[in-house]
Amino acid sequence: MDWDQLELNPRIIASVRRVKLKSVREALCVSGPDLQRLTGLSRSDVQQLQSAAATACRRRPPTPAVLLQRGECGLRLSVGCPVLDELLRGGLPVGGVTELCGESGAGKTQLALQLCLSVQYPAQYGGLDSGAVYICTEDSFPIRRLQQLILGQSSLRPDVPLDLISRRGFSDHVYVEHAADLGALQVCLSRRVPLLLARRHVRLLVVDSVAALFRSEFLASDWLERSKQLISFSHTLHTLSLEFNTPVLCINQVTDVFGSDDSLGPVSGAVSPALGLAWANQVMVRLMMRRLQGTVARGDQSSALRRLEVAFAPHLARDGRNAAVWREGVLGVDGSDRCVITQTDVL
Numbered sequence: 001m002d003w004d005q006l007e008l009n010p011r012i013i014a015s016v017r018r019v020k021l022k023s024v025r026e027a028l029c030v031s032g033p034d035l036q037r038l039t040g041l042s043r044s045d046v047q048q049l050q051s052a053a054a055t056a057c058r059r060r061p062p063t064p065a066v067l068l069q070r071g072e073c074g075l076r077l078s079v080g081c082p083v084l085d086e087l088l089r090g091g092l093p094v095g096g097v098t099e100l101c102g103e104s105g106a107g108k109t110q111l112a113l114q115l116c117l118s119v120q121y122p123a124q125y126g127g128l129d130s131g132a133v134y135i136c137t138e139d140s141f142p143i144r145r146l147q148q149l150i151l152g153q154s155s156l157r158p159d160v161p162l163d164l165i166s167r168r169g170f171s172d173h174v175y176v177e178h179a180a181d182l183g184a185l186q187v188c189l190s191r192r193v194p195l196l197l198a199r200r201h202v203r204l205l206v207v208d209s210v211a212a213l214f215r216s217e218f219l220a221s222d223w224l225e226r227s228k229q230l231i232s233f234s235h236t237l238h239t240l241s242l243e244f245n246t247p248v249l250c251i252n253q254v255t256d257v258f259g260s261d262d263s264l265g266p267v268s269g270a271v272s273p274a275l276g277l278a279w280a281n282q283v284m285v286r287l288m289m290r291r292l293q294g295t296v297a298r299g300d301q302s303s304a305l306r307r308l309e310v311a312f313a314p315h316l317a318r319d320g321r322n323a324a325v326w327r328e329g330v331l332g333v334d335g336s337d338r339c340v341i342t343q344t345d346v347l
């Protein structure tokens with residue numbers, strides 16, 4: 001950054017130039033009286049100089065609310081399906097943390113893998129022309145399923161020219177990390193992930209899943225320590241997301257909801273995202289994936305019916321779309337005769 005970029009009186013800039021400080025940042029390493037002595041400026045001139053330099057050097061990422069206000073959250077990462085993109089007004093917001101929660105087998109990992117491929121397309125096809133980093137905390141990375149999804153890209157993405165799909169080395173741009181405990185996660189998020197983001201190798205961060213580590217490492221009585229760690233973890237995610245303009249997707253499990261009288265056991269069919277309010281307050285968008293009582297038929301194939309719902313988001317209505325997991329990926333049920341719902345309780 002050059003001195004001319006600072007909003008300062010040209011007389012002050014001329015004086016500071018004579019001293020030959022290497023950079024604007026260096027001016028902040030010299031005390032006020034020393035700057036006065038070196039430049040011959042008055043105390044108030046030096047104060048103006050220091051505050052202009054500090055403002056210019058401060059890299060405070062704007063909050064999601066500010067980004068939304070400025071319309072900078074407009075950039076989205078497509079999910080790779082028009083029906084689901086329509087629900088999300090284009091896909092995942094690029095600045096902020098999105099949580100995808102749901103019961104086991106709901107299809108969360110399937111959607112996350114699909115996003116790892118979608119991010120690799122150019123912007124005109126809803127991608128960010130970059131790779132993804134996928135942090136596994138619990139299970140091993142589903143490499144076979146990823147390869148199957150790569151082979152299915154031509155069916156999933158009829159909007160993309162075939163030669164563009166076949167030229168992409170999709171699997172070379174998905175960086176897999178394993179973090180078995182909070183210490184390993186911290187190392188990963190503070191060293192390797194920022195490096196991948198800074199070098200523009202990736203522009204999507206997936207954590208699968210957040211609940212696993214925070215559930216296993218803390219006893220119920222450690223709730224205060226757990227909340228502190230959760231807030232510090234989410235702060236790291238927000239900073240990475242906003243500094244590198246990168247969507248962050250956190251997968252989370254759900255827990256059964258118990259009625260007021262615990263002896264009656266869990267309320268049938270009622271679940272709530274794991275990790276409670278301390279975590280819920282840290283995410284910008286919460287999506288929920290559920291398995292419904294029904295199936296979707298397509299030709300001679302059928303699949304269990306699912307539903308992707310917006311639980312909360314600053315820019316989205318609470319709404320949902322029915323979906324299914326196919327060999328080529330997760331697709332919303334689109335009302336055309338391609339998919340027939342044979343039995344369901346929610347439409």
Ligand SMILES: Nc1ncnc2c1ncn2[C@@H]1O[C@H](COP(=O)(O)OP(=O)(O)OP(=O)(O)O)[C@@H](O)[C@H]1O
Nearest residue numbers: 102103104105106107108109110111148325326327
């Ligand atoms: N090749 C495939 N073709 C069709 N459906 C598939 C295929 N592979 C997986 N599925 C569906 O995806 C489901 C698993 O989804 P996924 O692994 O995303 O669940 P999840 O929500 O991440 O669960 P968990 O929290 O246990 O990891 C399977 O039960 C199956 O219905």
